[in-house]
Amino acid sequence: MTTRREFLAGxxxxxxAAALTPRSSGAAPKSMSVVHESSFIKPFxxxxxxxxxxxxxxxxxIKMNYEPVSVGGMLTxxxxxxxxxxxxxxxxxxxxxxxxxxxxxxxxTDVAGEIGKKLGGWHEIVQDVVVVNKKWKALPWGNxxxxxxxxxxxFKEVGVTKFPETWEDLLAAGRLLKKKGHPFGFELGxxxxxxxxxxxxxxxxxxxxxxxxxxxxxxxxxxxTAAAVDFCRRxxxxxxxxxxxGWTDVNNNKAFLGEQISCTNNASSILVVAxxxxxxxxxxxxxxxxxxxPKGRFHVLNAQSHAIMTYASDVKAAKDFLRxxxxxxxLSRWLIAGDAxxxxxxxxxxxxxxxxxxxxxxxxxxxxxxxxxxxWPGPVGHAASESVAKYVLVDMFAKACRGDSxxxxxxxxxxxxxxxxxxxx
Amino acid sequence: xAVGPASIARPAPTTGRPLSLRGVLEREGVFSWxxxxxxxxxxxxxxxxxxxxxxxxxxxxxxxxxxxxxxxLANFVALAQDPVFWQVxxxxxxYTIAATALKMVGGLGMALVMNxxxxxxxxxxxxxxxxxxVPTVLSTVAxxxxxxxxxxxINWSLLHSxxxxxxxxxxxxxxxxxxxxIAVNTWRGLPFYGITLLAGLQTISPDLxxxxxxxxxxxxxxxxxxxxxVLKPVLVIVTMFSVIFTxxxxxxxxxxxxxxxxxxxxxxxTYAFDIGMSAGVLGMGAxxxxxxxxxxxxxIVALTLYLRRE
Numbered sequence: 001m002t003t004r005r006e007f008l009a010g011x012x013x014x015x016x017a018a019a020l021t022p023r024s025s026g027a028a029p030k031s032m033s034v035v036h037e038s039s040f041i042k043p044f045x046x047x048x049x050x051x052x053x054x055x056x057x058x059x060x061x062i063k064m065n066y067e068p069v070s071v072g073g074m075l076t077x078x079x080x081x082x083x084x085x086x087x088x089x090x091x092x093x094x095x096x097x098x099x100x101x102x103x104x105x106x107x108x109t110d111v112a113g114e115i116g117k118k119l120g121g122w123h124e125i126v127q128d129v130v131v132v133n134k135k136w137k138a139l140p141w142g143n144x145x146x147x148x149x150x151x152x153x154x155f156k157e158v159g160v161t162k163f164p165e166t167w168e169d170l171l172a173a174g175r176l177l178k179k180k181g182h183p184f185g186f187e188l189g190x191x192x193x194x195x196x197x198x199x200x201x202x203x204x205x206x207x208x209x210x211x212x213x214x215x216x217x218x219x220x221x222x223x224x225t226a227a228a229v230d231f232c233r234r235x236x237x238x239x240x241x242x243x244x245x246g247w248t249d250v251n252n253n254k255a256f257l258g259e260q261i262s263c264t265n266n267a268s269s270i271l272v273v274a275x276x277x278x279x280x281x282x283x284x285x286x287x288x289x290x291x292x293x294p295k296g297r298f299h300v301l302n303a304q305s306h307a308i309m310t311y312a313s314d315v316k317a318a319k320d321f322l323r324x325x326x327x328x329x330x331l332s333r334w335l336i337a338g339d340a341x342x343x344x345x346x347x348x349x350x351x352x353x354x355x356x357x358x359x360x361x362x363x364x365x366x367x368x369x370x371x372x373x374x375x376w377p378g379p380v381g382h383a384a385s386e387s388v389a390k391y392v393l394v395d396m397f398a399k400a401c402r403g404d405s406x407x408x409x410x411x412x413x414x415x416x417x418x419x420x421x422x423x424x425x
Numbered sequence: 426x427a428v429g430p431a432s433i434a435r436p437a438p439t440t441g442r443p444l445s446l447r448g449v450l451e452r453e454g455v456f457s458w459x460x461x462x463x464x465x466x467x468x469x470x471x472x473x474x475x476x477x478x479x480x481x482x483x484x485x486x487x488x489x490x491x492x493x494x495x496x497x498l499a500n501f502v503a504l505a506q507d508p509v510f511w512q513v514x515x516x517x518x519x520y521t522i523a524a525t526a527l528k529m530v531g532g533l534g535m536a537l538v539m540n541x542x543x544x545x546x547x548x549x550x551x552x553x554x555x556x557x558x559v560p561t562v563l564s565t566v567a568x569x570x571x572x573x574x575x576x577x578x579i580n581w582s583l584l585h586s587x588x589x590x591x592x593x594x595x596x597x598x599x600x601x602x603x604x605x606x607i608a609v610n611t612w613r614g615l616p617f618y619g620i621t622l623l624a625g626l627q628t629i630s631p632d633l634x635x636x637x638x639x640x641x642x643x644x645x646x647x648x649x650x651x652x653x654x655v656l657k658p659v660l661v662i663v664t665m666f667s668v669i670f671t672x673x674x675x676x677x678x679x680x681x682x683x684x685x686x687x688x689x690x691x692x693x694x695t696y697a698f699d700i701g702m703s704a705g706v707l708g709m710g711a712x713x714x715x716x717x718x719x720x721x722x723x724x725i726v727a728l729t730l731y732l733r734r735e
Contacts, residue, residue: 076702082490100705104490189597190685245686246596251573258576382488382705389704390509391688398687402599412508419503 029314031063032321033088034306035081037074040269040341047337052330056321064321072192072249081309089312090321093305094144095388096373098130098137099381105137106308111319112136115326120347126303128380129373138305139322142335142342143371145364146197146300148291149256149270150263153284154182163288167205167231170263170291174239177262184239185261188398191249195394196374197300198265198290203228203393204372205293210387211378211421218421220396221414224295229400229409236401245398257281265290268341268361287363289370301371304342343368383421392416482711489705500712510713512688513696517717520607520692521671527611528667529660532618537652539619540626550620557616565680568609572596572681596682599689606678606690610671618663625659626652658732665728673717693717 039045045068053064067088069077074092081087082104098105112130116122122140130138148170150163158176174184187194203209207224211217236244241261243251252264257278264270274282290299306325308318324330328348335344336354340361344352345368355362375384387393396413400406449455483500487493504510539550556564570576572595580592595605629652637647653660675694678684684691684699691699693716701710 079489079702079705100488101490188686190683241597242594243597245598246594246602246682248683248685250569254573254576386700386704386706389699391685395687398685402687415508419507 028060029062029089029317031065032090032312032314032318033065033067034090034092035067035069035074035077035088036092037094038068038071039338040071040267041272041337041339044334044338044341047334052325052334055330056324059324060320062317062321085309085311087309089309089314089318091307091309093130093138093307095302096129096375096380096384098305098307099132100385101307102132102137104310106310106312106315106318107135107137108139108308108319108322109136111322111326112139114323115139115346119326119328119331119349123345123347123368125301125368125371126345128376129301129303130305138303138307139326140303140305140345141326141331142304142338142344143364143368144193144267144302144304144341145343145367145371146194146201146265146267146290146302147363147367148263148288149266149268150286150288151182151281151284152286154180154262163286165292167202167235167291167293171231171235171239174235174263178239182262183241183260184235184263185241185244185247185252185255186235186263186265187247187249187252188236188244188394188401189247189251190391190394191247191251193302194247194249194252194264194266195391196388199232199393199397200300200372200374200376201290201298202232202293202397204298204376205290205296206231207293207295209377210375210393210417211383213377213379215379215383215421218414218417220417221410225410226406228293229397229406232397233400233406245402256285268339268364271358271360272339272341286360289363289367297370299367299371301373303345340364378421386420387417390416390420392420479711479715482708483715485708487706487708489707493708496708500709503709504712504716509688509691509696510716513691513693513713514716516603516688516690517672517692518720519603520610520674520690521668523607524610524614524671525664525667527607528614528618529664531611531615532622532663533656533660535615535619536622536626539623553619554616556613557620561613561676562680564613565609565677568605569681572605597686599686602682602686602690606681609677609681610674613677614667614671618667621663622656622659625656629655658735661728661732665725668724669721672721 034048036045036048045066048064049066053066057063065088074094075097077087078091078093078097078101081091082101085104093101093105112122126140126143130136130140148163154177155161155163155173158173158180160173160176164170164173177183186198188199189195203225206228208222208228209219209224212219241255252261252266253270253273255261256264256266256270257274259281268287271282271285271287274285276282290297306322308315308322312318325334331344332349332352332354335342335349335352338354340354340358343364344354350365355365373380373384374388378384392413396409399409399412450459482493484495484497485493486496486499535553539546539553543549571578577592577595579595580589583589584592593601596602633651633655634647637651642650673694674692675698678690678692678695679698682690684695693713697710697713699710700706700713704710
């Protein structure tokens with residue numbers, strides 16, 4: 001029998017031997033990894049794993065691993081990767097992350113230029129979030145839009161055959177629908193997307209802004225913001241359930257598919273799931289652009305992109321892979337597998353076959369023209385993220401909905417924003 | 426006599442032997458440290474390093490993936506001016522005090538019942554442990570459904586039994602959301618109290634109860650004058666652990682409400698995570714997390730002093 005001393009001696013010897021063994025090194029990597037947030041569209045992930053990765057391995061001998069991260073967990077994963085300087089060589093990014101992780105991401109301006117030249121050029125709006133100090137830090141493949149998802153049958157029941165064009169008209173329709181037992185459900189809680197997805201556009205469409213372009217002048221305390229807050233309070237009280245104040249991102253999907261609400265703001269995942277699991281609901285679900293406010297119509301920009309980590313041992317190999325992936329032969333098929341969930345930022349896809357099978361996804365393409373990054377028109381970097389993570393805007397509206405005065409909620413938000421943007425409180 | 430690792434090791438050979446790994450390990454001092462090393466290294470790597478690194482970060486303006494700059498107490502000053510921080514502090518104290526009190530009373534009741542003889546006692550004990558055994562994330566997802574406005578079994582029962590005419594918004598109403606997370610934490614932590622106190626109860630000699638009964642002590646007198654005094658040290662220790670776990674709770678709140686509605690259920694841990702990981706403001710996030718230290722340290726010192734005095 002092994003004694004404790006023998007075990008210890010053996011372990012130390014083995015550990016020492018392992019530490020002294022030289023690591024093998026080669027010119028080209030045998031494998032690389034890509035980390036992505038799990039897609040709501042499972043075939044999108046499957047297509048990478050079952051089709052794209054094997055094809056690339058056959059072509060180059062490099063095995064591509066696909067590491068999915070649970071929904072909502074990608075930012076934490078990326079933070080860990082950047083801080084520890086280890087993990088997958090290629091990462092997916094969203095919202096304004098290329099600005100947050102600027103120091104950890106490789107300049108891919110050359111690849112972006114080549115792709116843009118081949119595929120009709122990039123939509124200008126996406127450059128706000130992926131170009132940092134004139135360098136492309138990520139290559140966008142598509143936007144996850146946040147639009148109106150509604151029940152056509154219930155809207156028809158109250159005489160609304162076309163989705164309302166303005167917030168006021170939507171409020172009027174919502175009043176009728178709530179009376180009929182079909183309230184609206186727009187998230188006002190601490191989720192990660194469906195709250196900001198409609199509250200930023202609402203604020204902007206009334207002319208309200210968090211902060212000015214200079215990143216120093218906090219603009220939230222304005223009559224335009226007050227108008228948006230007052231509207232939101234009425235919209236909540238007259239059309240919605242109280243529960244929306246505590247909702248996170250899963251709740252509106254569940255409520256819509258549970259036939260509890262007639263309208264919400266969401267990505268196209270509700271229709272995707274409805275068509276698959278609740279075909280009867282799928283038949284009477286449609287999408288529309290966010291309504292107009294007095295100062296225009298807006299949507300949030302959530303560009304999904306690929307970036308290369310600076311710690312990657314072979315940056316050239318990673319760039320080569322992205323060049324191959326963003327070639328039309330691959331990208332086109334992958335976007336089709338994604339069921340139009342991602343609206344591409346390349347003009348070659350403006351009228352692509354991916355939009356043909358389901359015309360109800362078209363508003364997600366149209367929304368690109370009026371999409372803005374969170375905290376627009378202020379700077380897109382760290383302070384914007386801090387405001388989003390602290391739910392400054394969401395809580396301003398939520399507190400008004402639960403009964404706080406417009407003046408108080410705006411004053412609180414202004415105080416928080418001044419602290420975040422380091423201006424005088 | 427104190428018995429340390431060195432004294433239980435075999436005596437080191439005194440005769441001269443060639444220097445070998447085995448020979449070195451035979452020495453008491455070396456062997457003792459070799460045995461202690463894994464534990465010490467583990468504590469250094471996973472407790473001491475993160476703790477001191479957290480303190481270091483809290484004095485920096487440190488954004489994710491960027492070098493930090495020393496800012497002294499600026500993060501703490503900023504927090505002191507942040508109304509959400511004070512709301513978070515208030516939430517955490519309410520949550521901890523209410524949940525701990527409920528767990529203490531409920532756990533004691535559970536232990537007293539489990540200490541009785543009845544059919545199926547072992548099965549009942551096993552079932553009572555379930556909330557503690559099931560991973561928090563899993564059980565909290567089940568609670569999400571239980572408290573969901575559409576599918577809530579509680580709302581359905583209240584509505585269909587005629588007790589209520591309209592349903593509650595368990596997670597949408599600020600007060601009810603706090604009540605809900607306290608209830609779920611109590612449900613999950615009750616078995617910890619129950620089983621620990623049961624172990625304490627089983628150390629009480631039945632002779633004490635018999636003697637008290639012969640002297641005419643009532644059930645309540647036996648409880649207050651025998652059970653409680655004997656259980657007190659266990660109760661103090663288990664309360665200390667429970668307060669630490671509850672004060673720094675994260676998973677439950679993060680899954681159920683993510684601190685909403687309008688920060689009504691945000692705790693130190695969830696707020697620190699949002700600032701540090703979601704906003705990428707690592708220095709400020711560390712400062713929020715460190716804010717948990719003074720109250721917990723005070724509590725631990727107070728309870729330890731109390732135990733010593735006892």
